[in-house]
Amino acid sequence: MIWKRSLIALPRALAFFGLLLTGVALLVVAVGPVVLGALGLGRLIDLLLVAHRGPGGGGDVSRDMLAAVAGLICCLFVLPAALLAIRGLAMLTRRLSQRWCGVPIASAYRLPPDGRGRLGYRQRMSWLLGDPGTWRDLLWLMVNATAGLVLLLLPALLMGLGVVVFLQPLLGDRPPVMFAIGLALVAFGMLTASWTLRGYAGLAGLVLAPSEAAKLQLRVRHLAQTRRETLDTGAAELRRIERDLHDGAQARLVAMGLTLDAAGRLIDTDPAAARALLIEAKDASARALSELRDLVRGIHPPVLADRGLADAVRALALDSPLRVRVTGSLDGRPPAPVESAAYFAVSELLANVAKHSGAHAAEVDLRHSSGSLRISVSDDGDGGADPSRGTGLRGMGRRLAAFDGVIVVSSPAGGPTLVTMEVPCALS
Amino acid sequence: MRVVIAEDLFLLRDGLIRLLEAYGFEVAAAVDNGADFLAAVRAGPPDVAVVDVRLPPTFTDEGLRAALTARKEVPGLPILVLSQYVEQLYARELLADGAGAVGYLLKDRVLDGAQFADAIKRVAGGGTAMDPEVIARLLARNAAEGPLARLSPREREVLGLMAEGRSNTAIAARLVVTERAVAKHTAAIFTKLDLQQSDDDNRRVLAVLAYLGQ
Numbered sequence: 183m184i185w186k187r188s189l190i191a192l193p194r195a196l197a198f199f200g201l202l203l204t205g206v207a208l209l210v211v212a213v214g215p216v217v218l219g220a221l222g223l224g225r226l227i228d229l230l231l232v233a234h235r236g237p238g239g240g241g242d243v244s245r246d247m248l249a250a251v252a253g254l255i256c257c258l259f260v261l262p263a264a265l266l267a268i269r270g271l272a273m274l275t276r277r278l279s280q281r282w283c284g285v286p287i288a289s290a291y292r293l294p295p296d297g298r299g300r301l302g303y304r305q306r307m308s309w310l311l312g313d314p315g316t317w318r319d320l321l322w323l324m325v326n327a328t329a330g331l332v333l334l335l336l337p338a339l340l341m342g343l344g345v346v347v348f349l350q351p352l353l354g355d356r357p358p359v360m361f362a363i364g365l366a367l368v369a370f371g372m373l374t375a376s377w378t379l380r381g382y383a384g385l386a387g388l389v390l391a392p393s394e395a396a397k398l399q400l401r402v403r404h405l406a407q408t409r410r411e412t413l414d415t416g417a418a419e420l421r422r423i424e425r426d427l428h429d430g431a432q433a434r435l436v437a438m439g440l441t442l443d444a445a446g447r448l449i450d451t452d453p454a455a456a457r458a459l460l461i462e463a464k465d466a467s468a469r470a471l472s473e474l475r476d477l478v479r480g481i482h483p484p485v486l487a488d489r490g491l492a493d494a495v496r497a498l499a500l501d502s503p504l505r506v507r508v509t510g511s512l513d514g515r516p517p518a519p520v521e522s523a524a525y526f527a528v529s530e531l532l533a534n535v536a537k538h539s540g541a542h543a544a545e546v547d548l549r550h551s552s553g554s555l556r557i558s559v560s561d562d563g564d565g566g567a568d569p570s571r572g573t574g575l576r577g578m579g580r581r582l583a584a585f586d587g588v589i590v591v592s593s594p595a596g597g598p599t600l601v602t603m604e605v606p607c608a609l610s
Numbered sequence: 611m612r613v614v615i616a617e618d619l620f621l622l623r624d625g626l627i628r629l630l631e632a633y634g635f636e637v638a639a640a641v642d643n644g645a646d647f648l649a650a651v652r653a654g655p656p657d658v659a660v661v662d663v664r665l666p667p668t669f670t671d672e673g674l675r676a677a678l679t680a681r682k683e684v685p686g687l688p689i690l691v692l693s694q695y696v697e698q699l700y701a702r703e704l705l706a707d708g709a710g711a712v713g714y715l716l717k718d719r720v721l722d723g724a725q726f727a728d729a730i731k732r733v734a735g736g737g738t739a740m741d742p743e744v745i746a747r748l749l750a751r752n753a754a755e756g757p758l759a760r761l762s763p764r765e766r767e768v769l770g771l772m773a774e775g776r777s778n779t780a781i782a783a784r785l786v787v788t789e790r791a792v793a794k795h796t797a798a799i800f801t802k803l804d805l806q807q808s809d810d811d812n813r814r815v816l817a818v819l820a821y822l823g824q
Contacts, residue, residue, distance in 0.1 A: 464721060471718050475695050484664070485697050488671040493699060500698040503751055 212264030219253020279383035290392035340371030514609030539563025565597035616647035633727035644676035713739035738775035
């Protein structure tokens with residue numbers, strides 16, 4: 183087990199080493215022209231002084247001037263791209279230390295001021311240089327190139343040393359005990375590989391993890407965004423309800439009033455016509471009621487208020503044209519807003535399954551464990567659901583985000599599709 | 611025929627009393643909450659009870675729960691449950707004991723007094739009265755595949771009316787055909803769905819509902 187871990191650690195250390203070299207190369211590319219440019223500028227001044235004092239070296243002046251200007255321009259052009267590339271390397275390092283060493287490293291970069299990164303040069307520079315994350319990346323490059331390098335190469339060095347020691351008796355008249363020492367060194371080197379790799383990831387975490395302030399900033403950004411979206415969704419929902427009432431029940435009631443009025447006028451002169459109008463008014467009232475019922479269902483389904491999420495989902499399952507099996511249960515009720523968001527998410531998911539997936543059966547599982555409400559909806563359909571394409575899944579994600587909830591979609595082409603939602607909450 | 615009414619909205623309760631009295635029912639008690647309803651039933655089981663799903667103090671499904679409790683205490687007590695909306699889940703719970711004599715209707719149906727009175731009488735007589743909306747959803751769920759797809763449109767219509775709890779006579783009147791034509795349709799339906807034929811109307815309806823509800 184431990185040997186296997188060590189064997190895996192060696193190529194991984196090599197991969198980190200590769201990242202390190204790339205980072206250093208990027209830095210050289212980014213800062214190199216500045217150095218060259220500065221050298222050129224120095225030479226230029228030198229030569230100008232020489233030219234001032236006496237004849238000769240005219241061709242050199244123009245060449246060095248060119249070098250200085252080109253160096254500076256090159257540096258200014260390359261720097262933002264190089265910084266972004268170094269940021270990419272840092273992100274990769276974060277991902278790999280999570281995946282390979284189980285050391286999660288948070289990241290906290292500032293969003294571009296326009297939200298998308300289409301910036302002018304000056305804006306881009308001030309955005310990059312004003313971000314503590316950028317400086318953290320550069321600091322990591324320094325630490326990486328020194329302490330990181332030692333950690334990465336230590337196992338290899340030990341093993342190399344082991345091999346050298348191992349070969350000694352073959353070359354000269356050294357005692358054969360060197361064989362054993364050499365082998366032991368190689369083994370020890372291999373053993374250390376997984377430890378040093380972990381140490382390396384720990385070191386990366388130490389340098390790359392954002393400060394508390396940066397984390398708070400990130401959290402504030404998330405909260406501000408979800409709050410805005412929640413308010414927008416709420417306002418849109420109110421507008422929809424207002425429109426539905428205005429075009430539906432309200433209009434029908436007005437028509438009913440008119441019909442009843444006409445019936446009242448006709449009742450003595452033409453009882454038959456009045457009777458027909460009254461029947462019409464009754465039908466209109468039935469339709470108004472039915473529309474109001476649908477509207478209420480869309481705002482807050484009564485069965486959810488009556489019975490809570492599990493039974494409301496069971497009611498949804500019964501209404502679905504598919505065979506839907508509901509498993510799991512909840513020992514209490516989540517807070518009302520969470521319950522409602524989860525209900526509508528399941529409702530939308532089941533509607534999607536019925537409409538798009540070609541599935542015959544679906545399954546909904548509800549449970550609450552370790553402080554989170556977990557709901558999964560799976561179907562035996564064709565798969566290929568893409569959250570980035572449809573607005574439905576993304577909207578659901580946004581609504582759940584207001585409760586720090588997440589939605590994960592796994593839908594390979596050919597199926598099956600599994601959508602899992604998780605919302606941290608307590609049951610009462 | 612003695613009726614107990616449980617409805618918390620004064621206007622509707624008053625309307626129900628007047629409507630039922632106009633159709634010759636005797637209103638033994640009209641209460642506005644679940645506890646009083648149970649007390650009224652215990653005092654002397656009526657021939658039929660009419661209960662609103664949503665009652666105080668919880669304003670959730672208090673009425674439905676009171677109805678289910680009453681059925682447990684007085685097995686086979688005919689109960690018609692009224693609601694502002696219908697849920698298949700609740701319909702199932704009412705039908706779960708397989709004894710029949712239950713109704714589950716939208717409050718809108720009160721608007722048609724004659725039909726409503728007919729539904730109450732049906733329930734009092736051991737039959738069922740399921741709201742067309744419940745049945746429509748049940749049928750929609752089964753329509754896509756399976757034996758139901760083999761029914762003709764007319765047969766599906768007859769099946770729907772039968773599931774609502776209507777007798778052959780009522781179905782014939784509704785569809786403006788002879789009773790014999792309806793009997794032929796029902797025979798065909800039972801053959802296609804592979805159900806046991808039964809002369810008893812109520813048992814026939816329960817078989818259909820059980821079939822649709824699986």
